Structures are given as C-alpha cells and as structure tokens.
Amino acid sequence: MFFSKRDLQFHLYEVLDSESLSQYEYFQDHNRESFDMVLDAAESIAVKMLHPLLTEMDRKEPQLVDGKIRIHEGMKAIIKKMGDDGWVNAAFRYDEGGQQLPITVLNAAGFIFQAANYSSSIFSFMSGGSANLIRTFGSQELIDRFTPNMYSGKWQGTMALTEPNAGSSLSDISTIAEPTDEAGVYKIKGQKIFISAGDHDACENVVHLMLAKIKGGPIGAKGISLFVVPQKRPENGELIDNDVITAGIFHKMGYKGAPIAHLSIGSNDGTLGYLVGEPHKGLNYMFQLMNEARIGVGLNATAIGTAAYHSSLAYAKERPQGRKISEKDPTKPQITIINHADVKRMLLFQKAVVEGSLGLLLFCSKLSDLILVETGEAKERAELLLDLLTPVGKSYPSEMCCLSTSAAVQVLGGSGYTTDFPVEQYYREARIHPIHEGTTAIHGLDLLGRKLTIHNGKAAQIFFEEVSKTMNEAAQIPALQPFVEKLQKYLAKAQQATGYLLGLAGKGEIEKYLADATLYLEMFGIITIAWQWLGQAIVAERKLAEAHDTDQNFYQGKLATLRYFYEYELVKVDSLVKRLQSTDSVTIEMQADWF
Amino acid sequence: MFFSKRDLQFHLYEVLDSESLSQYEYFQDHNRESFDMVLDAAESIAVKMLHPLLTEMDRKEPQLVDGKIRIHEGMKAIIKKMGDDGWVNAAFRYDEGGQQLPITVLNAAGFIFQAANYSSSIFSFMSGGSANLIRTFGSQELIDRFTPNMYSGKWQGTMALTEPNAGSSLSDISTIAEPTDEAGVYKIKGQKIFISAGDHDACENVVHLMLAKIKGGPIGAKGISLFVVPQKRPENGELIDNDVITAGIFHKMGYKGAPIAHLSIGSNDGTLGYLVGEPHKGLNYMFQLMNEARIGVGLNATAIGTAAYHSSLAYAKERPQGRKISEKDPTKPQITIINHADVKRMLLFQKAVVEGSLGLLLFCSKLSDLILVETGEAKERAELLLDLLTPVGKSYPSEMCCLSTSAAVQVLGGSGYTTDFPVEQYYREARIHPIHEGTTAIHGLDLLGRKLTIHNGKAAQIFFEEVSKTMNEAAQIPALQPFVEKLQKYLAKAQQATGYLLGLAGKGEIEKYLADATLYLEMFGIITIAWQWLGQAIVAERKLAEAHDTDQNFYQGKLATLRYFYEYELVKVDSLVKRLQSTDSVTIEMQADWF
Structure with a gap:
C-alpha cells in the first residue's frame, strides 16, 4: 500500500482530535463516521482509478498536437469522478453546492490521492484552488458563470502567475489588461509559462485565474490585478474562442502525467478577461489564498515521500541480503535487509520525515478550519500561527522528501535505480516541490x-x-x-x-x-x-x-x-x-x- | 563549457605537481607538454563527439531487440575512436601496447569525457578495467587471446559480479564453474544482473570478467574465482557462440545511454570460462583492482556534478530576476540572479563539492602512480593511504553530487525541472553513484x-x-x-x-x-x-x-x-x-x- 491508513487516523483522531470540529455549527453535520466515509471513498478512488495509472502516466507523457495538449486518456474518467463525487468543492458552503467538509479531512483525502498518483491528483486540486479565488473575491456573476462547471470537472481551473521574465519576482509580470467599454471586462495580452493543467483534452474549457497589470496602474506589485481569463468565453450558452493559445508544453523530469503549458494570451487581440474583486488587489487576493496552495504543495511532497517510504519498506521486509554484522558464517541463510541497522536508519529517516510532515500539515489544515469557524482572539491566533507555519509547511516536506525519496532508492540498491520499481519515479516527482509555489529561498x-x-x-x-x-x-x-x-x-x-x-x-x-x-x-x-x-x-x-x-x-x-x-x-x-x-x-x- | 580546464590544470600542475612524475624512469618520456596534449585530445573528442550526443542518448534508450541490445548508433564511432587513439590501455606498459601514461593524467582526461557525456564514457572505461584484470592476473595466453581486441575497441570488456541474490553480499553468488578436461577451462552456469555494457551492437564480442564458484570449493567469499567468459569464444580465428544470453535489459532513471544487461550464462550448457590466476582467489583479484574502479566512480560523480555546476553557473550569469534585497524600487531593472546571496550560496556549494572532490580524486590517482613506481616505505605509505581514502573518494563525491546537482536544478528554478536544460539529466545520472561499486553503507x-x-x-x-x-x-x-x-x-x-x-x-x-x-x-x-x-x-x-x-x-x-x-x-x-x-x-x- 502507498500510505498507512492507521497513521492517517492516528493524526486525525488521536493527535488532532478532528472530531471536535463538529462542535462548531458550521461543521455540525460531520462526525468521525462521516470523516471515515470520506477517507474510505478517497482510498477506493485512489486504489481503483489513480494508482493503476501511476507508471503509465509517467511513460506516456502529454503531448501538444495541433495546438491542443493531449493527456492520458484515463484522466477523463478520473476528472469526471472527482467532479461527480464533489471533491473539487467539498470544503465549500452548502449554499455553494459544497459539503462544508473540514479542510483537515479534505486534505487527508487529498493526501491519499497524491500518494496514489501525484500527476493525476493535480487537476481537481487546481480547479478547487482557482474556484476558491472566484467564490471568495469574485462577483456573484462571475461565480455563477464559471464555478459550477469547475466544480463538476467539466471545466479545468488554473492559477496563471509565472511569466518568462517573472518567476520568483512576480512584481515584474508584464501581462497587460486594457479596460473595455464594459465594466469589469478587460482586453488581456501577454505570456504565461509553467501553467499546470493549463490546457488539455479532458475538459471542455479552461478557466485561468490570471495576474495582469491594468494599463496605467501603479508600478510593481501594487499594480497587479486578478482576472478570470477563460480559454473559451461562455456567452449565451455558447463557448466563444478567447484567443488563449497553447504555445508550448514543457517536458519535465517528473510528474510527467500533468501537462504544464506555455500560454500566449491575446496574440490576435482577441482575449477578454474579467476582473476579480477590485483593481490592483490581485496579489493580495492571491496571497490570501496562497496558504492553501502552499500547504497543498507540502502535502504533495509528503504524499510522494510516503509512497516511496512504503515502497522501500515493503522491499526491505522481503529482500534477503547479507547477514548480521557479527555473523561470519557464510553457510547461514541471508537475512532480510530490514534487519540491517543502516537500512533501518534509512527507513526511520523516511518515517520521521513523512509522518512528521503529515502531522504538521494536518495541524495547519486544522488551523484553516478554525480560522473559518472561530472568532476574536482564537481566530487571530490561528491566523498568525498558520501564517508563520506556512513557509515551514511548504518547504520542510518539499526539501526533505527529495532526500527521503533518495533514501527509498538507496534501500532498494541497484533495483531502486531501475524503472522496475516506482521509487525512481517518486524521486523524480519529489524534486519539483522545492521549486513551485515559491522556491525554498523565497x-x-x-x-x-x-x-x-x-x-x-x-x-x-x-x-x-x-x-x-x-x-x-x-x-x-x-x-x-x-x-x-x-x-x-x-x-x-x-x-x-x-x-x-x-x-x-x-x-x-x-x-x-x-x-x-x-x-x-x-x-x-x-x-x-x-x-x-x-x-x-x-x-x-x-x-x-x-x-x-x-x-x-x-x-x-x-x-x-x-x-x-x-x-x-x-x-x-x-x-x-x-x-x-x-x-x-x-x-x-x-x-x-x-x- | 561543461568543465573548467583552468581548474583541471590547477589541480594537476599547481597543487599536485604532476610533472614531477617524469622524474621516475617509468614516466620519463612524459612532461607537462605531453600531458597537455593528452588533455587537449580528450577535450577535442569530448566536445566534438561525446557532448553532442548527451541529450539524445538519454532520450533514445538502448533496447533489447531479438536478443541483442541496440545502443545509440553514434556510439560506434566513439568506441572506435577511443580504441584507435589508445585510450583503453593508455596507462599500460609500452610492451603491452600502452603509453605508460600516469593514471593522474588519464583520470583527468577521463573526467573530461565523463563531464561531457557520462553514458558514452563508460564503454572504454569498462574495457580498460576488465583488460587490466586479465593483464595483471591472467596467463600470457589469456592476455594474447583477449586483450588486443579489448584495447582496440573491437571487443567490449565488462565486470560481471552482481547476481539476483548477491549484490552487496557478493559472497553469496551462485554462478557455478565446473572443471572440464582442459586445464583452466570451466563450464559456467548462472545469472548475472546489472552488467554495464554487458551486451551491445557496437562491438563484435563481449568479454566478461566474471566471478563464479568452482564446484566443491570453499564456502563463501573464499570460494570465489575469476573467469574470462566471452560472449563468443575466439577459436582458430573464428568466433564461436558461447551460450551467454542477454536475458534482459534494465531501464533506468539516468545514464540511459549505457546498456545494463541481465545475462543468462550456460542455460544450454554451452558456456566455457577461462580461469584467471589461481582458483578461489577471484575476490582478492577483484579487490586489488577495485580501488581503480571506485576512484573511477567518484570521478564519474564529480564529472557529472561539474557539468551541472557549470551549466547552472552560466544560467545564473545570464538570467535576470528580482533586485537586491535592500532595493525596493520596482522601476529599477532586474539584476542577474548570480547577484543574490542565496544563489551564490548554491553555486559555492557546488563549486566546493566538485572542485574539492576533483582535488581528492586526482590526489588518489597520483597515489596509484606512486605505488607503481615507488618502492619500500614510500610505496607502502601510498598503498595504505590510497586504501584508506578509497571509500571516501568513492562515496563523498557520489553522495554529495546528488545534492550538488540538486542545487544546480534549484538555481534554474522551474526551468531546471524541464528537459529544456541538461541539469535535470545530470540530477538523474548522479543518483546511480551512491549505489554501484558498493553502496555508501558498504x-x-x-x-x-x-x-x-x-x-x-x-x-x-x-x-x-x-x-x-x-x-x-x-x-x-x-x-x-x-x-x-x-x-x-x-x-x-x-x-x-x-x-x-x-x-x-x-x-x-x-x-x-x-x-x-x-x-x-x-x-x-x-x-x-x-x-x-x-x-x-x-x-x-x-x-x-x-x-x-x-x-x-x-x-x-x-x-x-x-x-x-x-x-x-x-x-x-x-x-x-x-x-x-x-x-x-x-x-x-x-x-x-x-x-
């Protein structure tokens, strides 16, 4: 198995006492039973749909064909299932079609998806994050126009921040928004790169939450606004081409199943974008929800590290090699390698990193829940603590799971370096996390x-x-x-x-x-x-x-x-x-x- | 450039005073001029033939087709060039067709090859190491029969140690050698895995230096003997099939251009092997020459780390991003990232690791040269010191270049994770070194x-x-x-x-x-x-x-x-x-x- 359900339950129920959340009115319909049902449902999807595609999605990379990115055909069913079962908006309010599920439990479920097959998990993760931006800061019109199809999985959501000359230095973006006659509607022009799920053939439309600068606005970070820029504009029940061209696809070392696009926006002057909230507040909006994405990245890294840990643990329990260091008799049978102190050290290292990280990230998730339902000082404490812990929760797992997946490879020795075992893939997939959603230096x-x-x-x-x-x-x-x-x-x-x-x-x-x-x-x-x-x-x-x-x-x-x-x-x-x-x-x- | 010639010269001439080796009679024909010519020749081959294939050999992996491994077609010319120009046996004696080149200089040249394209460098490296075993411990007959074609590149040499159940625990190998009527000739039967260059279509024959146990011999490590087991037996000017079947090929995370084979030996009772030296001394022989291979692996790791360092350094000097930490004015132009303290830290880390490792490995190489030409206490001191430093020279670069190539990826940020730049390949290639030629734990x-x-x-x-x-x-x-x-x-x-x-x-x-x-x-x-x-x-x-x-x-x-x-x-x-x-x-x- 690629994760330990026992450990997940330990964190949720024995350490964090997540059931106590149901004391709050907002979460009152939930209890341990409903939480367990959520986890069981996640496990079932992860085992039956996501994990079986782990290797194949790595080997058959997405390709850009005639201006459209083709992803693994198995993703269609997965994206549909995620939408149908309400995973995209599970944490949102009932009146938004959500289930008011605590983030703590949703993240625990997400962890299972990510451990099963990281690439396949990012599609609904991206849609959830971007829909959250619209529902939190957007007008009711934008919410109605865009989010239902994002929740259902019919439309893909993305976060479009990075540009060729603006990565870590976001304030230098040069995508431009020019007002039109219609209030809140802008003409957009620019280039965006490294856009996860930025285009693919398993959805009808892509909705980019895009940072751009309104012409004539303040210089630097203070002039950045947030827009909904759809690939196709929904107008009177039809989808109109919005001049968002997939100019390229990035091939990567790992998490190859997820397409990362280079987008050319408005190159034929035909892109309209819809302002989210007020002008020049885009970076603020983005950062208010960045905690979520950053805790998410920490969790992704932890999940990959967890899968690698369990893979190497299973191998160590079965693989005979060598004898006790004090045993010199070569006629004695070989022992399984889990009996060697150095192998145990490498397994303990992995266990320490991934279970320690999981504990921290679920703790942070619970802070998100408390921020939602608490008031006054309790709320403020939770906010401040989450603010402080977010760079740690993003970076410790990201950095350390590069090392812990490396330890997993080492436990398997030569076999770990071959594609016969998944640990080499985990090693490659883990490496993205110290980079995206802000590098470790940032x-x-x-x-x-x-x-x-x-x-x-x-x-x-x-x-x-x-x-x-x-x-x-x-x-x-x-x-x-x-x-x-x-x-x-x-x-x-x-x-x-x-x-x-x-x-x-x-x-x-x-x-x-x-x-x-x-x-x-x-x-x-x-x-x-x-x-x-x-x-x-x-x-x-x-x-x-x-x-x-x-x-x-x-x-x-x-x-x-x-x-x-x-x-x-x-x-x-x-x-x-x-x-x-x-x-x-x-x-x-x-x-x-x-x- | 993928290495610094200035730095290589610094080590050879300013730190190690390698010219002083010409004081010894054995090396008397050499001097700085001839050393420089060797390095120039290596650089020319590396730049013109090896480096251009770096990416392509990674993308077009060797495949097993109809029982034969097909490697990149460009390797034929490289292997021929290496043989023609005498790189396989350059360090051997004149009377063996060699050039009596100091190992120090040969390793410096090898470092250039490895930094250019690690996969392409291992073919002649393996042939040199295995031919060295024959010439050192084999009979004149074996030497005459096998080594000339290994030197010329016509035949590939390998080291065939590992078996499915005997990796780190070599004493548990179960490949069996049964005496025949002819002295020194044995019937061999067994399985070998992870054999580098164990079969490919750019050579006429493969000569395996294989560990096996003679039936009835002592149990454990003391019963291991060394054999020459050719893929085809040279007999009366013809090559006779020797029942060494390529049962499989391993696909790997990195250094994909080099084929790693699973060999089935004597499955039709048709494999003959030729005993090298005395029975039951195979492990001794292997270990006496293991220093060479282990220093070689340390050098491989260092070379890959060096290429990654120079790649990230070039990027850091060109890539504008952000401003000085104390500069808050967003209208000021961006600075190149080499001006950020944290980027310099990552570059200094790489420089410290790769140039420190290179210094150590060339120091160890010089000890090998001194062992050859010195006598008495000076020789003994060099031997003991090299013995002690070999696990360090193998492991420090191997472990640390996993981290230094990771730092190279990080310097490039998102670009470093894409296949548009070579650093991700270096990261994958570096990961083998803590595993092969004895894991770090060993x-x-x-x-x-x-x-x-x-x-x-x-x-x-x-x-x-x-x-x-x-x-x-x-x-x-x-x-x-x-x-x-x-x-x-x-x-x-x-x-x-x-x-x-x-x-x-x-x-x-x-x-x-x-x-x-x-x-x-x-x-x-x-x-x-x-x-x-x-x-x-x-x-x-x-x-x-x-x-x-x-x-x-x-x-x-x-x-x-x-x-x-x-x-x-x-x-x-x-x-x-x-x-x-x-x-x-x-x-x-x-x-x-x-x-």
Missing part, C-alpha cells in the same frame, strides 16, 4: 524577513507558546522528559540565532540579516518537526500500555521514530546555528567573476 | 570496520600525518591561520569520535560500533575535503599577489570557496560527532514490526 525570506517580525513578532510568540504547551504536557510523562530537555535546549539555541539575526536587521544590515534565510528556514523546520514528533509521542506513550498487537507495534514505532528524530535530525541544529551566527559573509562578498 | 563499513584498523591503524596515522603536513604549511600563511585552527579543532573532534567507536569495537560491541558507519564515512569525507581545500588555498594564497586578471579572479574564487566550505560544510561535523558518540542505539533496537 520561503526563507518570507519566514525570516516577514512572518517572524509582523505584528511585533506575535506569530513567533504564539508558536513558541504552542511548543511550550506540548513540552509541558510531555514533561508529565517520565519517558519523554529527556526529549523535552533536548527540545528546550535546541529551542533556546534557535531563539538565540533568531535574536542575532533580528539584531542585524535592527542595525539595518538587511543583506546580512537575510543572506542565510534558507538555512534559517531549515533550522526552523527541524525544530517544528521535533515539536510535532513530541506531540505524537505523547499520544503513543499514553496509549502504549493498553494497546495490543499491531497497535502496540504502531506506538512503539512512533516512539522509536521520536528517538531517531532527536538523535539524527534535531542535532543538525547545532551546525546550522553555528553558521547562522557567524560573521563571515562569504556569500555576500563572493563576486560573480570569481566563479 | 564503504562506511569498509572505512570504519576495516581500513581504520588494519596494520594497527597505520593507514589512519599516515592520513593524519598528511593532514598535519598541509596544516603546518598553511599555518605559515597568516590569512590561512583561522582555517588551520578550525580544521585542527574539527580533526580533534573526529578523532575523539573515532576513539569512542573503536572503544566499542574493543569491548566487542560490534553492532553498535558499526551501526552508524555511514555517518562516520560522511564525517570523514567532510574532514578530508576540508583538508583538500586547505591545500588548494595554500597555492591560491601564494599565487594571488602576482596573479593578473582572470587568474586573480580564479584564486579569489578558490579562497572564497575555502571560506564557504569551512563556514557551511565543516560545521556539519558538530552534528555528526554528537550522534556518533551517542549511546542511543535506536537503529539497532528498532524492530521490523514497528515500522
């Missing part, structure tokens, strides 16, 4: 340069309070005390490094302050996941005594992974803080000509 | 469990003497003193960790002693490369004052990379020694059922 700057300091550091304060709460709880359990002490020590080191860097900021040494933001993010991620593991361990310790058989093994595994994380991963903070507090600015002083 | 065990302790730790002592020598030299240069102090401190930490682990060995706690051998190897690798960078910095510091223009930039780059390495990489030893000296044996105690 998230480092976001965390250290913005999230830590906004609201006078209140978000960071809330985070440290949350960590303290977990530590206090863990300190009640004697077996966990050594881990509390360790985390306390490392937290203090991290805080010291933070103080040092903020001191640089205070002195106006902005370049020095932010030069190693990527390393700061790495350090922060390790601390965060160490906190997550402590939380998981509290539950495991409490339940271990009464647990039987497989459950006992399950909790023992959790506690061993806690040990692994604190022994092998948390100690990396030592090296990171040493660098972060160094005065040698070599990366600033290095000159281009010296390379 | 080399960890080799270093910590064997190389450190043999000859009463003499090899380690010699290594520390060499490091001290470099530190003493560097200590004469004021600018390098801080680095000497740092290295001294970390060396002491590493020695303390070593003492702790050997203490466990002394107490008979073998499993604990070796459980983290992979981490020990990682730590040892970092120390070793820090030492290499100090050596490079000594030269740079001495030459900087009189250097002009590009040379000044070159030396500045070396010194900045020294700083980078000590700031960002050497500090990782802190975390590693903390783990290595911990008493928590979680990877030993973890149970299979707990996963």
Whole structure:
C-alpha cells in the first residue's frame, strides 16, 4: 500500500482530535463516521482509478498536437469522478453546492490521492484552488458563470502567475489588461509559462485565474490585478474562442502525467478577461489564498515521500541480503535487509520525515478550519500561527522528501535505480516541490524577513507558546522528559540565532540579516518537526500500555521514530546555528567573476 | 563549457605537481607538454563527439531487440575512436601496447569525457578495467587471446559480479564453474544482473570478467574465482557462440545511454570460462583492482556534478530576476540572479563539492602512480593511504553530487525541472553513484570496520600525518591561520569520535560500533575535503599577489570557496560527532514490526 491508513487516523483522531470540529455549527453535520466515509471513498478512488495509472502516466507523457495538449486518456474518467463525487468543492458552503467538509479531512483525502498518483491528483486540486479565488473575491456573476462547471470537472481551473521574465519576482509580470467599454471586462495580452493543467483534452474549457497589470496602474506589485481569463468565453450558452493559445508544453523530469503549458494570451487581440474583486488587489487576493496552495504543495511532497517510504519498506521486509554484522558464517541463510541497522536508519529517516510532515500539515489544515469557524482572539491566533507555519509547511516536506525519496532508492540498491520499481519515479516527482509555489529561498525570506517580525513578532510568540504547551504536557510523562530537555535546549539555541539575526536587521544590515534565510528556514523546520514528533509521542506513550498487537507495534514505532528524530535530525541544529551566527559573509562578498 | 580546464590544470600542475612524475624512469618520456596534449585530445573528442550526443542518448534508450541490445548508433564511432587513439590501455606498459601514461593524467582526461557525456564514457572505461584484470592476473595466453581486441575497441570488456541474490553480499553468488578436461577451462552456469555494457551492437564480442564458484570449493567469499567468459569464444580465428544470453535489459532513471544487461550464462550448457590466476582467489583479484574502479566512480560523480555546476553557473550569469534585497524600487531593472546571496550560496556549494572532490580524486590517482613506481616505505605509505581514502573518494563525491546537482536544478528554478536544460539529466545520472561499486553503507563499513584498523591503524596515522603536513604549511600563511585552527579543532573532534567507536569495537560491541558507519564515512569525507581545500588555498594564497586578471579572479574564487566550505560544510561535523558518540542505539533496537 502507498500510505498507512492507521497513521492517517492516528493524526486525525488521536493527535488532532478532528472530531471536535463538529462542535462548531458550521461543521455540525460531520462526525468521525462521516470523516471515515470520506477517507474510505478517497482510498477506493485512489486504489481503483489513480494508482493503476501511476507508471503509465509517467511513460506516456502529454503531448501538444495541433495546438491542443493531449493527456492520458484515463484522466477523463478520473476528472469526471472527482467532479461527480464533489471533491473539487467539498470544503465549500452548502449554499455553494459544497459539503462544508473540514479542510483537515479534505486534505487527508487529498493526501491519499497524491500518494496514489501525484500527476493525476493535480487537476481537481487546481480547479478547487482557482474556484476558491472566484467564490471568495469574485462577483456573484462571475461565480455563477464559471464555478459550477469547475466544480463538476467539466471545466479545468488554473492559477496563471509565472511569466518568462517573472518567476520568483512576480512584481515584474508584464501581462497587460486594457479596460473595455464594459465594466469589469478587460482586453488581456501577454505570456504565461509553467501553467499546470493549463490546457488539455479532458475538459471542455479552461478557466485561468490570471495576474495582469491594468494599463496605467501603479508600478510593481501594487499594480497587479486578478482576472478570470477563460480559454473559451461562455456567452449565451455558447463557448466563444478567447484567443488563449497553447504555445508550448514543457517536458519535465517528473510528474510527467500533468501537462504544464506555455500560454500566449491575446496574440490576435482577441482575449477578454474579467476582473476579480477590485483593481490592483490581485496579489493580495492571491496571497490570501496562497496558504492553501502552499500547504497543498507540502502535502504533495509528503504524499510522494510516503509512497516511496512504503515502497522501500515493503522491499526491505522481503529482500534477503547479507547477514548480521557479527555473523561470519557464510553457510547461514541471508537475512532480510530490514534487519540491517543502516537500512533501518534509512527507513526511520523516511518515517520521521513523512509522518512528521503529515502531522504538521494536518495541524495547519486544522488551523484553516478554525480560522473559518472561530472568532476574536482564537481566530487571530490561528491566523498568525498558520501564517508563520506556512513557509515551514511548504518547504520542510518539499526539501526533505527529495532526500527521503533518495533514501527509498538507496534501500532498494541497484533495483531502486531501475524503472522496475516506482521509487525512481517518486524521486523524480519529489524534486519539483522545492521549486513551485515559491522556491525554498523565497520561503526563507518570507519566514525570516516577514512572518517572524509582523505584528511585533506575535506569530513567533504564539508558536513558541504552542511548543511550550506540548513540552509541558510531555514533561508529565517520565519517558519523554529527556526529549523535552533536548527540545528546550535546541529551542533556546534557535531563539538565540533568531535574536542575532533580528539584531542585524535592527542595525539595518538587511543583506546580512537575510543572506542565510534558507538555512534559517531549515533550522526552523527541524525544530517544528521535533515539536510535532513530541506531540505524537505523547499520544503513543499514553496509549502504549493498553494497546495490543499491531497497535502496540504502531506506538512503539512512533516512539522509536521520536528517538531517531532527536538523535539524527534535531542535532543538525547545532551546525546550522553555528553558521547562522557567524560573521563571515562569504556569500555576500563572493563576486560573480570569481566563479 | 561543461568543465573548467583552468581548474583541471590547477589541480594537476599547481597543487599536485604532476610533472614531477617524469622524474621516475617509468614516466620519463612524459612532461607537462605531453600531458597537455593528452588533455587537449580528450577535450577535442569530448566536445566534438561525446557532448553532442548527451541529450539524445538519454532520450533514445538502448533496447533489447531479438536478443541483442541496440545502443545509440553514434556510439560506434566513439568506441572506435577511443580504441584507435589508445585510450583503453593508455596507462599500460609500452610492451603491452600502452603509453605508460600516469593514471593522474588519464583520470583527468577521463573526467573530461565523463563531464561531457557520462553514458558514452563508460564503454572504454569498462574495457580498460576488465583488460587490466586479465593483464595483471591472467596467463600470457589469456592476455594474447583477449586483450588486443579489448584495447582496440573491437571487443567490449565488462565486470560481471552482481547476481539476483548477491549484490552487496557478493559472497553469496551462485554462478557455478565446473572443471572440464582442459586445464583452466570451466563450464559456467548462472545469472548475472546489472552488467554495464554487458551486451551491445557496437562491438563484435563481449568479454566478461566474471566471478563464479568452482564446484566443491570453499564456502563463501573464499570460494570465489575469476573467469574470462566471452560472449563468443575466439577459436582458430573464428568466433564461436558461447551460450551467454542477454536475458534482459534494465531501464533506468539516468545514464540511459549505457546498456545494463541481465545475462543468462550456460542455460544450454554451452558456456566455457577461462580461469584467471589461481582458483578461489577471484575476490582478492577483484579487490586489488577495485580501488581503480571506485576512484573511477567518484570521478564519474564529480564529472557529472561539474557539468551541472557549470551549466547552472552560466544560467545564473545570464538570467535576470528580482533586485537586491535592500532595493525596493520596482522601476529599477532586474539584476542577474548570480547577484543574490542565496544563489551564490548554491553555486559555492557546488563549486566546493566538485572542485574539492576533483582535488581528492586526482590526489588518489597520483597515489596509484606512486605505488607503481615507488618502492619500500614510500610505496607502502601510498598503498595504505590510497586504501584508506578509497571509500571516501568513492562515496563523498557520489553522495554529495546528488545534492550538488540538486542545487544546480534549484538555481534554474522551474526551468531546471524541464528537459529544456541538461541539469535535470545530470540530477538523474548522479543518483546511480551512491549505489554501484558498493553502496555508501558498504564503504562506511569498509572505512570504519576495516581500513581504520588494519596494520594497527597505520593507514589512519599516515592520513593524519598528511593532514598535519598541509596544516603546518598553511599555518605559515597568516590569512590561512583561522582555517588551520578550525580544521585542527574539527580533526580533534573526529578523532575523539573515532576513539569512542573503536572503544566499542574493543569491548566487542560490534553492532553498535558499526551501526552508524555511514555517518562516520560522511564525517570523514567532510574532514578530508576540508583538508583538500586547505591545500588548494595554500597555492591560491601564494599565487594571488602576482596573479593578473582572470587568474586573480580564479584564486579569489578558490579562497572564497575555502571560506564557504569551512563556514557551511565543516560545521556539519558538530552534528555528526554528537550522534556518533551517542549511546542511543535506536537503529539497532528498532524492530521490523514497528515500522
């Protein structure tokens, strides 16, 4: 199996107490039973429809034929099923046709889809995200005109941000919107690249949520507006060509089943776009919903890492090779490789990364749910905490699942490098995540340069309070005390490094302050996941005594992974803080000509 | 360009003083001029023949058609050129048709080939290695019968070790050799997998250097013998089918241009093999020449990492994106990304890894040359040092070039993930190296469990003497003193960790002693490369004052990379020694059922 249902349930019900969400009126129709039904339904689709196409969608890449992208023919049925069963808008309100499902549970289901076959999961994910932008910020007219067909899977939704000369530097986009006589309707002209599901033959129409600059508007990020730019305009029950041309398709190292398009917009002056919300607020709108997409990317990475972990685990349990290190007798039978300490280390590493990440991302998902239903201080706390954790939840899994899928390959040895096993595909698919939805460097700057300091550091304060709460709880359990002490020590080191860097900021040494933001993010991620593991361990310790058989093994595994994380991963903070507090600015002083 | 000739010359002539080899009678015909001619010739072939096929060999994979592997048609001319120009046996003696070229220079040339197109470079590399086994341990008859056509490129040589049930655990091979009436001739039967260049249509015959067990021989590793097992037997001027069937081809994540075969030997009872040397000494023979192959793999990894580094460097110098972190004015033009500290960090990381690794591997190559021409203690020192450094020279570049090619991908952002640029291919190709020629775990065990302790730790002592020598030299240069102090401190930490682990060995706690051998190897690798960078910095510091223009930039780059390495990489030893000296044996105690 490509994921552990037991582990997913552990996070949802034993750690996060997701059922408690039904106390809120908005979620009152839900309970553990309905949540389990959602997960079962997701598993059924994942096993029967998505996973069987995993390899084939990688081998038979989408192609651009006569201006149209052809994707794997199996995707038609999947996209239809996702629409029919309400997966695109499951979290939206009843009055929008949704099911008011908690994001926590929807993300748990999405995790199952992504672990089964990442490429196949992105179509409805993209439609959901872009429809969410329209329903949140768009006029009722736009909502009525576009979202129903996006929910049903008939039309594909996308997020069209990146341009050839504007990737990380979004403020430099040059797609132009010119007002027409009709209010809210603009002529659009420009180029967009790397547009996921930007065109394909399994839908009738594509609805791009596109950033563009209104002619004459403010310069830079403040002049960016958000538009609905359909491939075909729905007018009087017909679909009119809207001059959005698929100029190219990008072939990629991995997640090949998902088409990534280069779009040419308005090259024949025939593209109309519909303004979403107010002019010049596009980036604001985008960022308000970016958390969702970024947590989504972290989850994608975690899901791929999870599939790779389980694949290598199954192999390690079956593959005989070598003998115990102390066994010199060659006539003894070989043992399965899961008995070698180094193989267990590689499996523990994967388990620590993917189950730690999953815990964090479901925690973040629950914050999204609380933001929706809470008010006052509780809502504000959840918002600030989610803001702070978003770059971590996006980047730690993205970076670490490149390494954990690599460990999966290594467990299989030579076989892992061949296409006979899926781990090499997971390794290739994992590599996109540190890049899209903001590179790791961008998230480092976001965390250290913005999230830590906004609201006078209140978000960071809330985070440290949350960590303290977990530590206090863990300190009640004697077996966990050594881990509390360790985390306390490392937290203090991290805080010291933070103080040092903020001191640089205070002195106006902005370049020095932010030069190693990527390393700061790495350090922060390790601390965060160490906190997550402590939380998981509290539950495991409490339940271990009464647990039987497989459950006992399950909790023992959790506690061993806690040990692994604190022994092998948390100690990396030592090296990171040493660098972060160094005065040698070599990366600033290095000159281009010296390379 | 996919490598830096200036850097290669720096290592060969400024750091290693390779010309000094011509003082030895064996190398007396060589000098810097002839070395440069060799490098120029290699560069010419690499640029004109190998590099142009880089992408195409990746896209058009070898296929097994009617029992024969078809490779890219361009390989025929390359293999012929390599044979015609004497690259296969360039390092062998004049009386063997060789050129008595130092391994140092041959490896520098090989590095150019590998950086140009790794897949295309392995054919002559494999032939050279296997011919070396025959010429070193085989009878004159075997030498005469097989090697001339291997040298000319007419016949392909291979190393056939791995079997479906014997990978890391070579002692478990089950290929059987049964004596025939003719002395030295055996009937061979078995299966071999993952045989590089094990069959292809660009050669007339394939000569496998194959490990097998003679029926009735000792059990385990001590019963393994080495055979020449040709695909076709040369008999009386004809080639007779030898019942070596290509049962399959492995499709792989990377270095797709090189065919990896599954061979079925003697399935119709028709395979004859010729014993090389004495019975039951096969593994000894193989290991005596394994150093060569392992240094070769380290070099392959370094070459791929080098090509990726230069590819990302060129991109970073041209790609405009964003502005200085302190520049808030969006009307200012974008700057090229090489001006961002985080991009420089990723480039410095790559430079530190690949140029540090290249230095180490050419140092090891020079040790091979010295072993050939030196006698007495000097020879013994070189042998012991090379023995010790071989697992490091194999594994550090292999592991780290997975990360450095990943950094190259990251520098390019979304473009790096597409097939429009070669970095994604380099990322896939780099991933094989921690696996083949012994996984990283195997080399960890080799270093910590064997190389450190043999000859009463003499090899380690010699290594520390060499490091001290470099530190003493560097200590004469004021600018390098801080680095000497740092290295001294970390060396002491590493020695303390070593003492702790050997203490466990002394107490008979073998499993604990070796459980983290992979981490020990990682730590040892970092120390070793820090030492290499100090050596490079000594030269740079001495030459900087009189250097002009590009040379000044070159030396500045070396010194900045020294700083980078000590700031960002050497500090990782802190975390590693903390783990290595911990008493928590979680990877030993973890149970299979707990996963």
